Structures are given as structure tokens and as C-alpha cells.
Amino acid sequence: MQTHEIRQRFIEHFKKAGHTEVPSASLILDDPNLLFVNAGMVPFKPYFLGQQNPPYKTATSIQKCVRTLDIEEVGITTRHNTFFQMAGNFSFGDYFKEGAIENAWKLLTNTLEDGGFGFDPDRLWVTVFHDDEEAAEIWENKIGVPAERIQRMGMEDNYWSMGVPGPCGPCSEIYYDRGPEHGRDGGPIADEHRYMEIWNLVFMQFERGAGDKKGNFPILGELPQKNIDTGMGVERLACLLQGVDNVYETDLLRPVIDEAEKLTGATYGAQHSDDVRFRVIADHCRTGLMLILDGVTPGNEGRGYILRRLLRRIIRSARLLGATGNTMEALMNTVRQTMTPSYPEIADNWERIRSVAVGEEKAFLKTLESGSRLYEGHAAEVKKSGASRLPGDVAFTLHDTHGFPIDLTMEMAAEDGLTVDRAGFDTLMAEQKARAKADNKAKKHGHADESVYRPFVDNHPTVFTGYTQLEDEGCVLGLVADGALADVASEGQTVQVILDRTPFYAEAGGQMADRGELRGASFIGDVTDVQKVGKKVWLHQVTVTGGELAVGHKVTAVVSPSWRHQARQAHSGTHLIHAALRQVLGPTAVQAGSLNKPGYLRFDFNYGQQLSPSQMRDIEQIANGAVDADYTVHTIETSLDEAKKMGAMALFGENYGSQVRVVEIGGPFSLELCGGIHVEHSSQIGPIAVLGESSVGSGIRRIEAYTGMDSFTHLSKDKALVADLATSLKTPSEEIPERIEVLTAKLKVAEKQLQQLRNQQLLSQVGELVNSAVEINGIQLVAQELPEGVGAGDLRTIALDAKSRLGSRPAVVLFASQDNGKVPFVAAVTDSAVARGVKAGELVRTFGDKVQGRGGGKPQMAQGSGSSASGIAAGIEAVKEVVSTV
Structure with missing residues (x-):
């Protein structure tokens, strides 16, 4: 049975029993205590706590959940997952223990034809809280579970609370016996590997007081109404119904592992260390996709940091398994195929998801390459000294200067049998934050106490x-x-x-x-x-x-009236740009910062890729359309709750009081919480001239624009520039792009012809180059820097010509040049020189070290590229040294 069918059977069962289907909430909820939704009951917390009246008496849902406390454990065992789906049914003062138990039992044991899951009742065990006689009696006398398959457990296992004063109550859990091949007899108390928990029924009937740990708290009395909260693990049920040993073998994750095998050349099941990496890839790909779907972008703090960490663990695991190219798009596409049947919105958001994941891979591969080299050098020094701990200042430098995450440094150290001085690292991080805070305070308040x-x-x-x-x-x-x-x-x-x-x-x-x-x-x-x-x-x-x-x-x-006028133009213009951005890019393009000053605005927003010219034009047109519409700007003082009901946008991470100010421009066009100064009508903003957009950090883009007279001045300058170009090119202004394209094409042809002439001249001089050969250790060596502009392909042609002119005698040719900021270089070696021990591949590696580059090839021919032209002379001398020692 496929996982999406398991989900559907669960929902249909409870809908037939009168429950209201509630769609999964976003993984990101407005809850200061949670980074992500981590349990199926979280969206219903206000009802259980009595903070809100539920709009229904009973409900059912399949809730997306993410738990990230055990990221390091993912893959080491098959039990840990960061993303999972929790199926649940809930009662708010309606049915209680008997109803919850009967609903669960029917769904599990009814035949497939009757809409159930078809489990053999004789293989199901249950646990109850040790003194919950009511639940035990229902299981035995109403359901018919034999007393020997009803086991009692204590507070640690069968009692639920949120960890703080509030609702609590006993639990009853349902287990499936997977058979003697999975462990010993004796029920869940004896072996929870053989007896797999599949459903937890929470009987929320008491109120608890304060306590310092689970179970160590007083029961203050019964709740005004008794509630039911249940959770059935969709992935666990899939394991059983698909006849596999663990979640990584199910239809949702095994295809990701299969794709990873294709991309890496490694085999799942061959060795434990590789299996860990395969499971990390499968788990983190799914979690990463679902987080991006719900609007998270990679960053350095909070949710963004968790996502970045997951994606980077995928990339590094793939590299360690043998991947050499890009892998993220193929892996994420596999997750898309497995998860879309249950979450159709993935298809609608696929391009954004893909671009965020691929963009993070490109950025991290650069960091991984340079940071790994630096780490390896430091690790080698530590081992050479006989120590076993990487110093905290080294880890801090890797993190602060080179962007190498501390958790990755710790993982790599553990693989090398080393530890990291985390306390030293944390001290340096704290000092850095204190300095930044002091600098900021000094700028604002002149060092005042x-x-x-x-x-x-x-x-x-x-x-x-x-x-x-x-x-x-x-x-x-x-x-x-x-x-x-x-x-x-x-x-x-x-x-x-x-x-x-x-x-x-x-x-x-x-x-x-x-x-x-x-x-x-x-x-x-x-x-x-x-x-x-x-x-x-x-x-x-x-x-x-x-x-x-x-x-x-x-x-x-x-x-100053002029200052205020132009400042509020810019601030209101920022709201229009924000609204236009969301229309063009979608609701996840949310504000990440802004600056408004007279005549100018900049707006930072979460987005993973560069905007296209057409998107920029659309944003500018929509914003100016709002200016032209002359919308009335309303400011509304209201409560935070009412503002949210109105749909007003709040900035994540901002602390708002109970009373807030809502700025409305054109009704639904723009509605934001804002304490700033604004125009009375959108037409007062004047024209908005978008200057462009750029990246200001991973996953964060910036748009800059002028407003009012500054916008007019900017557009006037552009108009004058276009007029000057039209005059110079002797063409109408509307034909300037076409005219420039024609001139550019002609220029490229001319440049190509000029380069061909230069190369022909060089080829005609090959004889002179060969005549300049010097004999070193019985080998003819031609090593020259050729004129600037000779590309890699032409270098190769010239080198082969020179080699052929040297005939069968032992000879080495090495040419280098400067071309568009790069240093291409080529080495060619005759067969008789190769027989003497000279290899072209070794020569280009030697030369490459001096020009900050690399290269490779065969013994007779090799080439490479560097970035430091100042090292060419040293590179030629190094090649001479190699030839002299063979």
C-alpha cells in the first residue's frame, strides 16, 4: 500500500465518523516556543489550552512535522527522521476514551475492502498507564484484546503533558508484533524493536502544576472538558504495510537512495559508513524540500540555519560517496515525484524549490572545497603534534573567515578521530557578537552609558x-x-x-x-x-x-517639510514594491530588511535566485500602477490579533505590542503592520524608478529604487543619455538596442579576425621559438610566455606544432599566456622525453602551483589554467628544475 493511500484511508475513515478534515498547517507557525511544528497536535494547541473556541467538536488531520534535535543521529540508525507525517484525530469535549479506542481499532483491523488497514488483531498489543483501569477495561471487555496483550507502563512512557503547567493525561499506545525474527517475546515492555508502536492515544483529562522534570509534578484536578489527541506515524505504518524493515525502504525514501546510488556510484547496503550517508541524503532531501515549500530559505540563523545545515549535509554526504558533479536537482526531483501525490502544491512551487536548493549547492561547493583543504592542513598539524583536539581559534577562523560551519568542522574532526575545542570556539563567537553589539551601540548613542x-x-x-x-x-x-x-x-x-x-x-x-x-x-x-x-x-x-x-x-x-515629504514618499514606495514583489514572485518573497530615506529606498527580501529582466519590469510596472491608481492610504490602530485577522503582514522576528498600527494602501493591494510615516494618497509617491537588484547574502536579494523627484531626475538623465546615443549612432532611439547589437557583432568578428592574424603570425614564428630551445640534461626545452590574448586552444596548436618540429629527439615544450585575467598553459613532451621520465601532466602541475592554478593530462600532452600572471616566470624556472633532475 502506497503512503498516499495510507493517508487517504486514514482521513476517509474519520470523515465517515463525523470528523472535520483539517489541512496540514505550515511547518512554520506563530509559536515563540517552536522553531518548527513538531507534533500533530500543535495547530490545535489554542483549543486544548482554552485560548480559543474550536470551530468543530471533532477533527482529523495529517500534519507535517519536523524535529531537528537529533540531526547528528540521522542515518546512524534507521529510527531517526527529521521530517515525518503525523496522522491524528481530535475530540474537543466530544467523545473520550471509548470513542478514541474504538475508532483506532476499527481502522487498523477492518479489511481493506471496508476501508481499513487489514491488520491481524492477534498481532496487536496495547499499553496503558499503570493505574488507568478505565482504558484497560475498554481494551479487554469492549474491544476484546486478551489481558496478556495489555501491558501497563509508568509516567515516562504512558503519560502526556506539554512539559509545562496545563493539560495532561494518561496515554494508551498500540503496537504491532513484527515476529520473532525481529526480537524476543514479551510484548512492548520486553522489546520495542520487535513490537513497533504505531499509534498513541492521549486522554487529556487533567491539569498539571509546575515540575522540574517529566512525572515530577502535581495533578491539580480535572479539566472542565475532556479531550482526545491521537497521533499515528504515517511512515511507521508504511513500513508495516509495505513489508519493509524501516522507513528508508518505503516508497517515499528508497527512490531517493536509488537516485543517490546512480549519482555517486556507491552501493547502499555494502558498508555501514556509506549506508549512513545514503540515509542522510534521503532524509534531509525530503525535509529540505518541505521546509523550502513552506517558505524557509537558507541562512545563518534560526530556521534558515537548520535548512542550510540539512542541505550542506546532503552535499557533503554525496561527495563522500563519490559524487563529482551537481546532485541536488536530481535528488530533489526524486523527492518531488514521491511527495507530490500527497502534497500537490509541490508542483506549483517546484521552480522556486529547485532554485533555492541548487543555489545553495553551488555556493557550498565553493566553501567545501576551500574549507576542506584548510581543515585538512590544520588537522594534519594537530595529529603530527600528537594532540587530539582542534583548537577553538582554528575552528573560529574556518567559520568566521572562510564560511565553514562549526558543525561540519566537528563532524569532519570526529571522522578523523579528533575533537574540537567547542568552548574556545563559543568564547570567540561571543566576543565577536559583543564587539558588534558595542560598535552598533556606539554608532547610535556615542558610547554613552x-x-x-x-x-x-x-x-x-x-x-x-x-x-x-x-x-x-x-x-x-x-x-x-x-x-x-x-x-x-x-x-x-x-x-x-x-x-x-x-x-x-x-x-x-x-x-x-x-x-x-x-x-x-x-x-x-x-x-x-x-x-x-x-x-x-x-x-x-x-x-x-x-x-x-x-x-x-x-x-x-x-x-524639515522637504525631508519629511521625500522620506514618506520612499517609505510608502517601499510598501508598493513589497506588494509588487509578492505578486510577481509569490507569497514567500517576504521582507528581510529595508532602508528608506528621502527619494531613495532599498528593500531586502528572501529569494534564492536572481530576478529576470521581465520580472524586474513587472515589479516596476505594478508599483507604478498603484501610484497611478491614486489609492487612499489608511492607518488603523488596532490589536495585534485583529490585525492578523485582517491579513496584515508582520515582519518575522519583530516584537509587536498588543496594540499595533496597520497601513493599508488600496485595500488588499498592500496591508502591513508599520509604525512609519506615509503619504495620504499613493499618487503622492510620484514615479518609482527601479535601479536594479542584487544579492546581499545567501537567499537574500535587494531591490533599490528612487521615488518622487529623485526618480524624475534619474529618468531624465537616462533620457538624455539615450538621446546622445541616438545622435552618436545616427539612429532613432527605439532602434538603439538593435543598432548596438549589430555593432557588437561586427566588433566581435573584427576581434576574432585580429586574433587569427596574431595567431598566424605566432605560427609563422614557431620556427624561431624552436630555435630558442635550450638543452638541459640532454633534453631540448622550449619554455616561453607568449603575447597576451593567446587562448588555451591556440596555445595547444602552437605547442603541438613546436613539438612536431623538434622531431624524435627528447624535447619539452611549455607555453603560457595571459588571456582575460586567466593564465592558460600547455605542456607537450616527445615520446623519447617521456621515456626519460618527463611527463607533461607533472609539468603542468608544477607550473600551476606557481600561477595559482591546476591542470592535468597525458604524459605527452597536458594543459591547465591559473589566475596569477606574476608567477609565470617562476613557473618556467620550476619546469626547468624538473627537467634538470630526470
């Missing part, structure tokens, strides 16, 4: 009035100069000014702070920056340009 602001944060929060006005009167509550409180600031001095109220926007949400002035009866100063402390106090950085400012003075705070 933040304790100086504490009285203001606690007692005098700043009232911000800038949403509705550009000018306001305020009282100077405090002055901070050089990190200390001050009473007075004089002309020429720069200080931080704390006001009781201000119209100045403090830098936040990617929007730069306002600029303007503070004016008093005998004072004037320029406001050059505004920052927040404790999210409550505005710090105005003010340079006193006239008079004197003192604590207690009344001032008028005036925001």
Missing part, C-alpha cells in the same frame, strides 16, 4: 506628535553630552536633547530619522539624527548653531 537615560525611560516617555504635524512646542527635559547629563549646551556643541513631546520621527522600521531644527527665544540648533531609547524616549542629536540651550527651556521643534 545607557543608564544615563534610565530616569527618562521610567518617568518621562516622549509624546510623539509627528503623525499629524511637522511643528510642535516642547520642553527640554534633559541634555546628554559625551555620555553624561548636562545642564547647558553652547554654540558649536553637539548634544542629545530629550523633549517631553516632539514631531520628529525617530529612526525605526527602516525609515531614517527626520531632520530639521529646534528653535528657542535665544537659541537655534540643527537636528541631524533622532534615535529611541527603551522604545519610549526620543534622543534628538542637535548641533547648537546659535545661542545657548538649557534644561527647562521651551523650544519649537520643526521638521
